[in-house]
Amino acid sequence: MYEINYDNIEIQKQFMELLSKKCQDYNSGISNSIRTEIAESIMKSTFYTVNLYFKSIIIQEKDLESISMPNIFLADEKGRKIAEKEFQKAKQLYKFVKKSKIYNFNYSYNSTLSRDGLGIFFETYNSTYRAHETPASIDYQLCIPVSGLTGVEYIKKYLENLYIENQFCKNFDDMNISNLLFGYSEEYEELLINIFQKVLVCAIGCILLRKDIRSLSLFYEDIVILHNQLLLYDIKELELIINQAVEEIMLFLNIKSKKIQSYIRLSTLEIISDINFALKNNSLDKVFVESIDSNSVQKNEFISSPKMPDEDYREFIEELRSCRYLSDKIAMIKEKIKSFDDLEELLLDGELSEKGINEITKNLQKVEIEELQKRKEIRELQNQIKNG
Numbered sequence: 376m377y378e379i380n381y382d383n384i385e386i387q388k389q390f391m392e393l394l395s396k397k398c399q400d401y402n403s404g405i406s407n408s409i410r411t412e413i414a415e416s417i418m419k420s421t422f423y424t425v426n427l428y429f430k431s432i433i434i435q436e437k438d439l440e441s442i443s444m445p446n447i448f449l450a451d452e453k454g455r456k457i458a459e460k461e462f463q464k465a466k467q468l469y470k471f472v473k474k475s476k477i478y479n480f481n482y483s484y485n486s487t488l489s490r491d492g493l494g495i496f497f498e499t500y501n502s503t504y505r506a507h508e509t510p511a512s513i514d515y516q517l518c519i520p521v522s523g524l525t526g527v528e529y530i531k532k533y534l535e536n537l538y539i540e541n542q543f544c545k546n547f548d549d550m551n552i553s554n555l556l557f558g559y560s561e562e563y564e565e566l567l568i569n570i571f572q573k574v575l576v577c578a579i580g581c582i583l584l585r586k587d588i589r590s591l592s593l594f595y596e597d598i599v600i601l602h603n604q605l606l607l608y609d610i611k612e613l614e615l616i617i618n619q620a621v622e623e624i625m626l627f628l629n630i631k632s633k634k635i636q637s638y639i640r641l642s643t644l645e646i647i648s649d650i651n652f653a654l655k656n657n658s659l660d661k662v663f664v665e666s667i668d669s670n671s672v673q674k675n676e677f678i679s680s681p682k683m684p685d686e687d688y689r690e691f692i693e694e695l696r697s698c699r700y701l702s703d704k705i706a707m708i709k710e711k712i713k714s715f716d717d718l719e720e721l722l723l724d725g726e727l728s729e730k731g732i733n734e735i736t737k738n739l740q741k742v743e744i745e746e747l748q749k750r751k752e753i754r755e756l757q758n759q760i761k762n763g
Contacts, residue, residue: 393447420501420502420504420505420508424455427454469494472488476541477544479549481568482514483567486514490729518638519638540571543571544574551592554667555577559664590666593664605650617647681714688717
């Protein structure tokens with residue numbers, strides 16, 4: 376891979392001139408005096424955009440003669456244009472990812488997709504002074520992590536992988552996925568897990584047992600059968616069996632995208648390793664898990680209690696609005712709000728962020744979420760009628 380020779384005196388001179396100009400521009404031309412940490416950030420940003428440009432030249436295999444003695448000013452300008460184009464592509468991908476979002480209560484998944492998660496990047500990214508930075512709150516772990524990238528390159532690749540994972544999971548009913556995750560752990564909402572991998576593993580189990588793939592339903596007896604079957608194979612045979620099952624899944628689900636196929640095949644490598652380890656340690660139930668209907672287990676406190684008196688509710692809302700920190704707001708809500716009707720009004724009156732709403736509603740059952748949505752639609756219809 377090509378690397379710029381930053382020891383070259385002429386290149387160093389160009390860089391210093393460019394950095395001086397950028398520092399002046401940062402100060403609106405008044406002075407090139409600037410805080411050390413800001414100067415360091417501008418320098419790293421410039422390295423990033425210049426390297427981004429020359430990386431594009433190598434990939435496209437054109438204008439290679441310009442590499443021997445590069446024009447750093449021109450490289451930075453073109454690199455920033457590339458960063459802006461990648462930013463727009465990432466922004467469009469972000470929209471696609473949100474549209475393909477899976478309905479579930481995992482906090483890291485929902486918060487990462489929110490405005491307070493990945494959304495921060497698209498509101499604050501700066502290709503001139505902070506092109507190398509990745510300003511976003513990203514907790515959700517991909518099945519295939521993104522490594523070796525920063526800035527907009529990282530965000531774009533992360534979103535590409537997440538979109539592929541979502542596209543695969545959209546072949547399955549959201550409730551079946553939730554039941555699978557609940558079977559993995561009753562506290563799956565709080566865990567840093569990868570949903571795609573859990574779904575793929577379960578689909579593999581269903582294929583091997585000739586069960587309905589889309590059900591994502593395995594029982595204890597099924598896992599015992601899988602253990603006894605797979606224990607008969609050595610590692611090479613196990614790889615062949617699992618890979619064949621994956622190919623069958625993609626055929627059954629009519630997955631034709633080469634990108635999705637490649638991602639699934641790469642993801643299978645770790646799954647095979649996990650299965651092999653589990654077989655040796657008699658712990659296959661940690662890889663293939665039972666599906667449990669969460670609605671048959673979870674009970675929600677909001678339905679049973681009476682509505683808060685109007686005066687008490689108004690005082691609570693005022694207190695909530697004056698509260699500065701989200702964690703304190705959540706604690707107040709959990710302590711005071713016990714009625715489903717109060718919860719509905721709170722979501723309207725509480726002036727909460729998307730992150731706050733996700734935190735409040737993450738433990739609701741699907742039927743309660745649907746009821747909230749139904750009430751919202753009724754209100755909107757009533758307002759339309761009222762407003763003519």
